[in-house]
Amino acid sequence: MDWQALRLSLLLAVATTVLLLPVGVFAGRWMAESNFRGKILLEAAIATPLVLPPTVIGYYLLVGMGAHSPVGVWFTELFGRSLVFSFSGLLIASVLVNLPFAIQPAQRAFESIPQDVRDAAQCCGMTFWRSLWAIDLPLAWPGVLTGLTLSFAHTLGEFGVVLMVGGAIPGETKTVSIAIYDQVQSLNFEGAGSMSLLLLLISLGLLVFANVLGRYAGRLHAYRNV
Amino acid sequence: MPAVSMPIAMSELIVRLQQESPIPMDAELRCTGGQLLALVGPSGSGKTTLLRALAGLVQPRHGYISCSGETWFDSAAGHYLPARKRRVGYVPQHFALFPHLDVLHNVMSGMLHRAPETRVAAAHDLLERVNLAGLESRKPGQLSGGQQQRVAVARALAREPQVLLLDEPFSAVDHATRERLYGELAMLKQSLSMPLVMVTHDLREAMLLADEMCVLHRGRTLQTDKPLELVARPVSADVARLVGIRNIYHGEIAGHAPEHECTQLRFGSIVLKTPYRPELVPGSRVQWVIPSDGVVFHRRDRPSHTERENQLQGIVDTVHKLGEITRLAVRMEDEDRSLLWLDVPSHLARRNEIAEGVTATVSLTVAAIHIIDSTS
Numbered sequence: 001m002d003w004q005a006l007r008l009s010l011l012l013a014v015a016t017t018v019l020l021l022p023v024g025v026f027a028g029r030w031m032a033e034s035n036f037r038g039k040i041l042l043e044a045a046i047a048t049p050l051v052l053p054p055t056v057i058g059y060y061l062l063v064g065m066g067a068h069s070p071v072g073v074w075f076t077e078l079f080g081r082s083l084v085f086s087f088s089g090l091l092i093a094s095v096l097v098n099l100p101f102a103i104q105p106a107q108r109a110f111e112s113i114p115q116d117v118r119d120a121a122q123c124c125g126m127t128f129w130r131s132l133w134a135i136d137l138p139l140a141w142p143g144v145l146t147g148l149t150l151s152f153a154h155t156l157g158e159f160g161v162v163l164m165v166g167g168a169i170p171g172e173t174k175t176v177s178i179a180i181y182d183q184v185q186s187l188n189f190e191g192a193g194s195m196s197l198l199l200l201l202i203s204l205g206l207l208v209f210a211n212v213l214g215r216y217a218g219r220l221h222a223y224r225n226v
Numbered sequence: 227m228p229a230v231s232m233p234i235a236m237s238e239l240i241v242r243l244q245q246e247s248p249i250p251m252d253a254e255l256r257c258t259g260g261q262l263l264a265l266v267g268p269s270g271s272g273k274t275t276l277l278r279a280l281a282g283l284v285q286p287r288h289g290y291i292s293c294s295g296e297t298w299f300d301s302a303a304g305h306y307l308p309a310r311k312r313r314v315g316y317v318p319q320h321f322a323l324f325p326h327l328d329v330l331h332n333v334m335s336g337m338l339h340r341a342p343e344t345r346v347a348a349a350h351d352l353l354e355r356v357n358l359a360g361l362e363s364r365k366p367g368q369l370s371g372g373q374q375q376r377v378a379v380a381r382a383l384a385r386e387p388q389v390l391l392l393d394e395p396f397s398a399v400d401h402a403t404r405e406r407l408y409g410e411l412a413m414l415k416q417s418l419s420m421p422l423v424m425v426t427h428d429l430r431e432a433m434l435l436a437d438e439m440c441v442l443h444r445g446r447t448l449q450t451d452k453p454l455e456l457v458a459r460p461v462s463a464d465v466a467r468l469v470g471i472r473n474i475y476h477g478e479i480a481g482h483a484p485e486h487e488c489t490q491l492r493f494g495s496i497v498l499k500t501p502y503r504p505e506l507v508p509g510s511r512v513q514w515v516i517p518s519d520g521v522v523f524h525r526r527d528r529p530s531h532t533e534r535e536n537q538l539q540g541i542v543d544t545v546h547k548l549g550e551i552t553r554l555a556v557r558m559e560d561e562d563r564s565l566l567w568l569d570v571p572s573h574l575a576r577r578n579e580i581a582e583g584v585t586a587t588v589s590l591t592v593a594a595i596h597i598i599d600s601t602s
Contacts, residue, residue, distance in 0.1 A: 123312075126335075
């Protein structure tokens with residue numbers, strides 16, 4: 001068992017989830033409420049990581065964040081080190097790849113709040129922030145949490161993007177999925193097996209949790225329409 | 227509309243809104259404190275859009291809204307107050323209670339303008355006022371439709387509103403509850419000093435509850451008047467149709483008989499006596515209406531004739547039995563062979579053996595005939 005890789009994966013998953021929490025909430029709410037020209041295009045762009053091969057996403061991120069890219073140059077000037085093949089680069093890639101997992105369930109959850117409930121909140125004198133905190137989030141939290149759970153689980157298991165953007169630097173970019181690949185390459189099936197089993201159990205547990213949340217959200221929605 | 231041109235009474239809602247798109251609107255309303263104004267019209271006539279504009283939930287292109295002397299919207303001055311800054315009590319069609327909050331906290335949600343320490347006691351007072359004491363800890367899903375409506379009203383009143391807006395407040399409750407809630411709203415209205423605006427597509431509801439009724443069609447306010455007055459004297463055939471009058475005809479002013487205090491109306495070969503309207507020019511073509519309750523059916527065994535009626539004969543064309551009421555269409559003997567609609571009690575229809583094809587005698591009550599003055 002490569003504990004260092006597991007620790008790094010968990011750290012990456014937690015950091016990704018924490019960064020995606022405000023993104024999921026605000027982007028999800030904004031997408032749910034807004035109706036603008038180009039919305040379909042934006043929704044498609046956000047969903048792209050779901051259908052694109054991870055190596056393709058990884059390639060674009062590698063090029064986009066590489067030492068000669070504007071972002072890469074800016075990062076190097078600011079921090080004195082390269083963005084790619086670093087934990088920071090991996091975190092940015094992870095956040096971008098997980099956008100659809102975080103935003104889509106949150107968007108659906110905010111969309112399920114009836115317009116007249118939002119209207120009533122405004123007529124009660126609620127500001128944007130109070131309405132978000134007191135009405136929208138309590139009603140949409142199962143969706144938001146489902147999104148974050150999926151992002152967490154997906155980050156733990158991500159392989160292609162991690163390999164392209166991060167490589168396999170122990171303690172920096174070598175996550176558990178890369179470690180499993182390494183173990184198989186070196187014919188250590190016992191080590192690969194134990195890590196795979198652990199990932200399987202964690203993912204299964206998280207998906208069960210996400211499903212339970214989804215059902216709760218469904219009940220909440222039915223309850224709302226009494 | 228400039229504010230200075232309109233004298234403003236205390237607790238008065240003054241509205242003039244216009245826009246072409248996205249939803250056409252050309253509305254003019256006034257409602258004084260303690261009065262209930264019903265906005266009536268068919269589905270899609272813009273009632274709810276107008277109500278949402280009053281609440282500040284949609285911003286019209288042009289116009290003016292003021293309430294109790296406070297300007298909420300003035301497009302000419304570029305002034306617009308959003309919903310949260312207007313003191314509006316809003317009861318949406320399906321009540322829109324916050325499902326995750328109990329009854330007490332739903333009501334307290336409308337009290338953000340009050341000091342926090344006063345909210346609980348004020349919410350209890352309001353719940354008592356709407357007969358919901360004891361249900362404070364229930365969630366909306368655990369309440370009946372009538373109880374939900376009362377919570378929504380309490381939450382709206384919790385805002386201490388300058389105007390109370392009710393969007394089809396009885397559409398989501400069953401018939402028996404609705405009848406009870408009519409009484410409750412009428413009682414509540416007596417204790418309120420702000421203007422009340424209620425959207426409804428139910429004419430009967432508007433007739434029962436409203437002090438004033440405004441007919442809306444395709445976003446336009448066509449006529450505002452006291453309900454009985456509006457039904458008796460619609461300003462146009464459109465209004466007449468929208469308030470459920472089916473007897474709408476063309477005719478010609480035959481002349482006036484001041485000595486009998488009547489104006490004579492030529493309808494085909496018949497001359498009808500109508501209420502005296504000396505301003506109508508003899509020879510002019512007009513439209514006229516008569517509500518079905520202004521048409522009297524004569525019993526075969528006891529025909530009657532009085533000065534206050536215009537007696538006609540016709541052939542029964544259609545008979546629709548609708549429970550205790552039977553709706554008849556009698557084909558008259560004018561040039562157009564028009565149909566005259568009237569309702570008679572079903573037992574009377576049975577006793578008089580009314581059937582399609584039989585001859586019937588009816589009277590048009592003089593006072594019920596209304597000539598639409600197209601020049602006004």
